[in-house]
Amino acid sequence: MLEGILEILIKTVVILGIPLGALPIIIHVERRGAGFIQRRLGPNRVGPFGLLQPLADVAKFMFKEEVHPTHVRPFFYSLAPLVALTVALLPLACIPIMAPLEINGRTIYPEVFRSDMGIFYAFAVSALGSYGILLGGWASNNKFSMLGALRACAQMVSYELSLSTSIVAMIFLYGTNDIHLMVAAQTGYWFGFLPKWGFFIQPLAAMLFLVGIFAESNRLPFDLAEGESEIVAGYHLEYSSMKFAIFFMAEYIHMIALSALFIILFFGGYSILPGLDLIPQSPIITPILQMGSLIFKIAFMIWFFVWVRWTLPRFRYDQLMDIGWQRLLPLGIINLIATVLITYFRNQ
Amino acid sequence: MISDILLTIITMVFALMVVFSKKTVVSALALLMTLLSIAMIYFQLGTLFLAAIQVLVNAGAVAILFVFVMMLINLEQFENNREKGKVKLVISVLAVLVIMGIFALIINNNIEVLTANNIPDNSMKLLFDKLFSVYYLPFEMATVLLLAALVACIVITGHEKAHKVELEESHE
Amino acid sequence: MEFLSFVIFLIIATVLGVVLMLISNFLGQKKKIVRTNDVYESGVNPVGSATRQYDIKFYLTAILFLLFDVEIVFLLPWALAYNNTQNTGFMVAGFVFFMVVLLVGYIFVINSKSLKWEE
Numbered sequence: 300m301l302e303g304i305l306e307i308l309i310k311t312v313v314i315l316g317i318p319l320g321a322l323p324i325i326i327h328v329e330r331r332g333a334g335f336i337q338r339r340l341g342p343n344r345v346g347p348f349g350l351l352q353p354l355a356d357v358a359k360f361m362f363k364e365e366v367h368p369t370h371v372r373p374f375f376y377s378l379a380p381l382v383a384l385t386v387a388l389l390p391l392a393c394i395p396i397m398a399p400l401e402i403n404g405r406t407i408y409p410e411v412f413r414s415d416m417g418i419f420y421a422f423a424v425s426a427l428g429s430y431g432i433l434l435g436g437w438a439s440n441n442k443f444s445m446l447g448a449l450r451a452c453a454q455m456v457s458y459e460l461s462l463s464t465s466i467v468a469m470i471f472l473y474g475t476n477d478i479h480l481m482v483a484a485q486t487g488y489w490f491g492f493l494p495k496w497g498f499f500i501q502p503l504a505a506m507l508f509l510v511g512i513f514a515e516s517n518r519l520p521f522d523l524a525e526g527e528s529e530i531v532a533g534y535h536l537e538y539s540s541m542k543f544a545i546f547f548m549a550e551y552i553h554m555i556a557l558s559a560l561f562i563i564l565f566f567g568g569y570s571i572l573p574g575l576d577l578i579p580q581s582p583i584i585t586p587i588l589q590m591g592s593l594i595f596k597i598a599f600m601i602w603f604f605v606w607v608r609w610t611l612p613r614f615r616y617d618q619l620m621d622i623g624w625q626r627l628l629p630l631g632i633i634n635l636i637a638t639v640l641i642t643y644f645r646n647q
Numbered sequence: 648m649i650s651d652i653l654l655t656i657i658t659m660v661f662a663l664m665v666v667f668s669k670k671t672v673v674s675a676l677a678l679l680m681t682l683l684s685i686a687m688i689y690f691q692l693g694t695l696f697l698a699a700i701q702v703l704v705n706a707g708a709v710a711i712l713f714v715f716v717m718m719l720i721n722l723e724q725f726e727n728n729r730e731k732g733k734v735k736l737v738i739s740v741l742a743v744l745v746i747m748g749i750f751a752l753i754i755n756n757n758i759e760v761l762t763a764n765n766i767p768d769n770s771m772k773l774l775f776d777k778l779f780s781v782y783y784l785p786f787e788m789a790t791v792l793l794l795a796a797l798v799a800c801i802v803i804t805g806h807e808k809a810h811k812v813e814l815e816e817s818h819e
Numbered sequence: 820m821e822f823l824s825f826v827i828f829l830i831i832a833t834v835l836g837v838v839l840m841l842i843s844n845f846l847g848q849k850k851k852i853v854r855t856n857d858v859y860e861s862g863v864n865p866v867g868s869a870t871r872q873y874d875i876k877f878y879l880t881a882i883l884f885l886l887f888d889v890e891i892v893f894l895l896p897w898a899l900a901y902n903n904t905q906n907t908g909f910m911v912a913g914f915v916f917f918m919v920v921l922l923v924g925y926i927f928v929i930n931s932k933s934l935k936w937e938e
Contacts, residue, residue, distance in 0.1 A: 307824045311831050319835075364848040381836040388832040392825060412824035419699040419895065426707035430679070433711075437672070437718045445718070449877050452715065456708075456884040463891045467898050474902030540843035545836065617936035620880070624934050628887075629925065635894075636918050643911045650822070691822045696896075704892050708885040715881045719873050775900040783913055790890055790920045797886050797924045801931045804879045 310411045314391050317594075318555045323353030325551055329605045336609040363540035368439075371537060375438035380542045383431025383549035390421040390556040395478055397569050397589040401582075410478075417478040421560055422466060428515065428553055429455045435546065436534035447533025450523050450616060455515055457623035462511030464631030465504035468638045469497055469564045482568035494573050497565040503634045505565040507627055512557040514623070516550060519608040523616055558600035562593065569593040650691055658684040675717045679710040696771050879933055890921050 327342070327350065334341020343349040367373065392411040400407045414420060429452045436448020473481050487495045498505045514521040525533035535546045562568055569589040578584065614622070661684060664677035682705040689698035752758070759765065767773065778786060894917070901910050928934060
């Protein structure tokens with residue numbers, strides 16, 4: 300029993316530690332990447348290549364004055380960032396970073412809790428993501444915040460629909476909810492060179508999911524929640540110091556969690572990248588390669604987020620809702636119907 | 648065992664908050680917490696599937712609708728005249744009667760109480776087998792019901808003409 | 820065991836959030852002037868309350884999301900069960916009916932133009 304709890308604690312610390320530790324790096328990449336894309340330097344003064352800039356930012360956030368505006372609803376004002384961060388962290392609990400390990404005849408699962416409903420769990424929990432934003436906007440008792448929160452919430456729920464249609468299509472094709480089985484189904488090659496990733500059998504679902512991630516995590520071109528030119532900063536307008544930083548962290552962790560889900564569904568999860576499997580496998584090397592592959596894939600996704608952010612301008616709100624309801628949702632439904640019918644008639 | 652009792656208490660506290668809270672938004676948020684703790688109970692009983700569905704539909708969609716509406720329309724102006732006195736009394740008595748009726752049903756019919764130990768391992772498979780054979784027609788009919796709800800909400804909210812007529816009448 | 824893991828994870832995540840939030844309470848600057856705690860409305864005195872009536876379309880979006888979400892959640896167990904059954908023809912027939920009704924509802928929504936944000 301005690302051993303079991305110790306195991307859970309270790310896993311929890313690792314699972315929470317990796318994304319939280321990666322956050323400063325991600326923020327640095329984002330700012331330097333912005334500089335790179337816009338042909339300027341970006342932060343390069345603090346430390347070698349500006350590498351210490353994120354630490355300086357964190358220190359600055361910590362020493363900032365905590366402002367509690369007089370007109371907010373105090374309890375919910377403090378609760379909102381907490382809800383945002385906790386909800387963003389929850390989906391990570393069942394995302395495996397490597398295949399189950401066999402140690403002394405015992406199977407150890409790398410995720411915090413093992414379930415054959417892994418995808419369901421992660422998807423359901425990430426659907427709660429709008430509450431933190433909604434609470435923050437409402438508790439701030441400010442017209443800009445309220446509008447930002449409402450917009451964000453309406454946007455998140457609209458894009459969740461097309462996202463769920465692509466999840467249904469993938470669950471239908473894999474026939475399982477179990478993340479390990481899904482990854483196993485995507486290991487190996489077609490014709491000897493094309494990885495068996497879900498992306499190659501369902502490119503449309505992958506695109507829907509990808510757009511859905513951008514909208515769900517409120518990233519450009521879908522960051523209407525904080526559209527600076529119209530509503531100043533949206534739902535976190537009245538927040539300062541660490542409370543603001545927590546909203547910021549929650550957004551990035553939400554991004555990481557959703558990217559991990561995307562990779563599990565469409566890019567083979569922790570399955571080893573093509574090329575790396577030429578390295579002779581052993582019980583020690585394989586888990587390291589798997590972890591490295593997953594982290595590489597997630598890192599690429601994060602870079603993709605940055606890339607898109609500094610490439611595309613923001614949509615107008617009516618365009619955003621039109622895309623969600625009139626383009627992506629019917630595409631998702633038609634894709635689902637086509638997937639089911641083609642699978643059925645091929646098996647006849 | 649401890650977690651059973653704790654979860655039940657948490658659920659009850661939030662449920663009571665829904666009823667007794669003076670502020671409508673707090674009521675809505677307490678409803679959300681009630682739904683989430685019920686999902687936790689499902690999870691604790693070992694049916695993560697039901698828990699996920701509960702979170703996805705009830706907490707992620709139904710409760711968000713409530714919270715949304717409470718925050719959208721300015722309810723604070725009505726908050727002073729929520730049901731008081733006699734209405735509250737009648738509703739409370741009715742609620743107590745319903746709860747007693749449910750308990751009577753459980754005791755009279757010897758309904759087996761679920762714990763984590765007597766849920767079969769393949770409960771999901773059993774559920775699916777029934778749902779997609781014997782109960783497939785009700786499953787299909789659910790979508791017709793949802794279609795009716797959809798039409799109703801469009802007609803109620805989106806009817807531009809009716810809305811304009813109402814506005815003109817109110818101006819007169 | 821799974822539930823215990825989940826609860827431990829939840830508690831640690833929450834504690835982490837609380838600790839992070841309290842840091843600037845202890846370390847932050849304490850000097851306050853009268854105007855620090857005022858509402859931010861671009862330097863203008865706020866007019867009216869923030870809880871006012873917003874556009875009905877937000878509400879409509881939420882309720883339509885609820886209805887479509889329920890339909891799609893119905894399909895999740897369906898997709899799982901399909902792969903465990905022999906009776907695939909029966910399952911697919913039901914699925915087609917389900918989707919046709921869903922599409923009828925969807926076309927009705929789009930035709931009613933209630934989701935058009937641009938007037």
